[in-house]
Amino acid sequence: MRYHFTPFMSAVLFSGCSVPDNGGNTPPDDLAATEWRVTAQIVLPTPATHITFVANSVAPWLGQIIYIDESRAIWRTHVSRAMPSAIDAGTFLDVYGLYREQAAGVFLAIDSGGFLKAFVEIDDDGNFDTIITSENLDLSVQQFCKGGDPVTGKGWLISTENELVGYSVDEITDQLLTLNYDAPSAGNVSDCFVDHNGSVLYNTDQSKTYKSLKRKENRSIPSFVRHATDLGEEGTIRILGHLGKTTALLFDEAGGSQISITDGLSVYGIDEAIAIAGTNLSFGSVYSDGLIILSDAENSRLVTVSTGYINSLDQ
Numbered sequence: 552m553r554y555h556f557t558p559f560m561s562a563v564l565f566s567g568c569s570v571p572d573n574g575g576n577t578p579p580d581d582l583a584a585t586e587w588r589v590t591a592q593i594v595l596p597t598p599a600t601h602i603t604f605v606a607n608s609v610a611p612w613l614g615q616i617i618y619i620d621e622s623r624a625i626w627r628t629h630v631s632r633a634m635p636s637a638i639d640a641g642t643f644l645d646v647y648g649l650y651r652e653q654a655a656g657v658f659l660a661i662d663s664g665g666f667l668k669a670f671v672e673i674d675d676d677g678n679f680d681t682i683i684t685s686e687n688l689d690l691s692v693q694q695f696c697k698g699g700d701p702v703t704g705k706g707w708l709i710s711t712e713n714e715l716v717g718y719s720v721d722e723i724t725d726q727l728l729t730l731n732y733d734a735p736s737a738g739n740v741s742d743c744f745v746d747h748n749g750s751v752l753y754n755t756d757q758s759k760t761y762k763s764l765k766r767k768e769n770r771s772i773p774s775f776v777r778h779a780t781d782l783g784e785e786g787t788i789r790i791l792g793h794l795g796k797t798t799a800l801l802f803d804e805a806g807g808s809q810i811s812i813t814d815g816l817s818v819y820g821i822d823e824a825i826a827i828a829g830t831n832l833s834f835g836s837v838y839s840d841g842l843i844i845l846s847d848a849e850n851s852r853l854v855t856v857s858t859g860y861i862n863s864l865d866q
Contacts, residue, residue, distance in 0.1 A: 582809040587861060589815035590837060593632045593853040597621050599846040602828035602853070603648040605656035605672070612835030615677055616844065616853070617658050618826075619643050625660060625670075627677065630834045630842065630855065638670065638679045647695040649720065650702050650832065657723055665691030665711045669728040682725065688732045690716065696753075698745030707743055707751045715740045715753050715764075736764055742777055812845060812854060823848035831858060 599618040606614040615627045623642040628635040642663040649657045656672040656679075667686065670679040696707035696715075704720025714735035722729040736751075743753040744761075752761040754774050761772040813820040824845040831841035840859040847854060 582807045585808040585810045586813045587810055587843075587856050587864075588813050589818045589820050589854045590842070590857045590860065591630070591632065591815070591855050592818050593628055593630075593635075593855070595620070595626075595628070595635055595851045595853065598825065598848070598851050599626075599853060600826055601643075601645055602826050602844055602846065603646045603658060604828070604830045604832065604834075605648045605658050606650055606830065606832040606834065607656065608650075608652050610835075611833040611839070613677070614832070614834045615656060615672075617646050617648055618846075618853075619646055623663065627679065628853075629677075630838055636678075639681075644693055645695050647706070648701060649704060649723070651723065654723075655725060657728065659695070659728075661692050661694070661708075665693060667692055667730065669723075671723075671725055671728075673725075683727045685727060685729045686732065687730075690732050692716070694743075696743035696745055696751060700745075700749065705749070707745055709740050709743060710735065712738075713740050714738050715743060715751065717751070737762075812856065818854065821845060821847045821849070821854055829858070 593616070595618075597620040599620055600623075601619040603617050604614065605617055612631065613629070615629060617638070618626050618628070620626055623644070624640045625638040625643055625646065626635045627638055639660075644661045644663060644665075646661075647659045649659065651657060658670050658679075660668045660670065662668055667684060669682050669684045671682045672678070673680045691711040692708050693711050694709040696709070698706075700706065704723070705718070707715060707717050710716050712735075715737040716735050717733035719731050720728060721731055737753055739755045739757070740753045741756050743751055745751050750763055750765060752763050752772065754761050759774050761774070761776075811820070812824070825848045826846040827843070829841065829843040833839045834842060837857045837859065838855070840857070840862065842858055843856040843861070844853050845856075846852075
């Protein structure tokens, strides 16, 4: 079976978050085993717990990896394995990268107070600074839904009241980001992701599978799949998720696979990931088709897997 990462409306496949306690739901023991080899690694000062991407449409190799470390500060680095640089020493809960053609990079962040902040790239060295964020509602938020559309700025998030809320970024300048929230769509939400058709699927503490706001789009994705994203094409299902010591989980029409990240050329694999993220936007060279990044739970480093390599695998 070919696991193909296909360009679809969501240019960034998923943003990664650290794994919560999911109430005892665990993957079955009979999942098929799949191996992905590490492409490279990026050594960090402290472990990364949340990861996203800010791609560069002009010079893809200058695209940035944005992450939150264990102290909840925001950092940046590159696939070139550049020394990470701190962006903001505050305390943050989640990050989500946006995509702009031939314009300065932008990402969103949720701080520990539940406020949404926007950061814009301010110089050729890749430094970021905050810009004014204008919102139509006084909403306190805690988590972005993986997937979404960073090109158009439409996505979903979870409020601090555990409500599922849609949002759209209506304007971005180098000084201002205008964002509009929709009315809450569901309650008691613990996790969510946006599929390749733009539909949001969500999980609750009581549910055994993810639900859709459109009943006909419900899918039998088990609740132990955490921080998932839909990698499929029209009419297919490719759900990539992550849970604890299971480095990654892949679910499709044929069932599920447990993915192990094994040693690459001069780079060790990992036994346990604390965050996972990926993009099909180009980051140049071996990452021209995008990449998967995992944060090593045992060492302060990120390991990368080229999606071009993943696309070449026949399983």
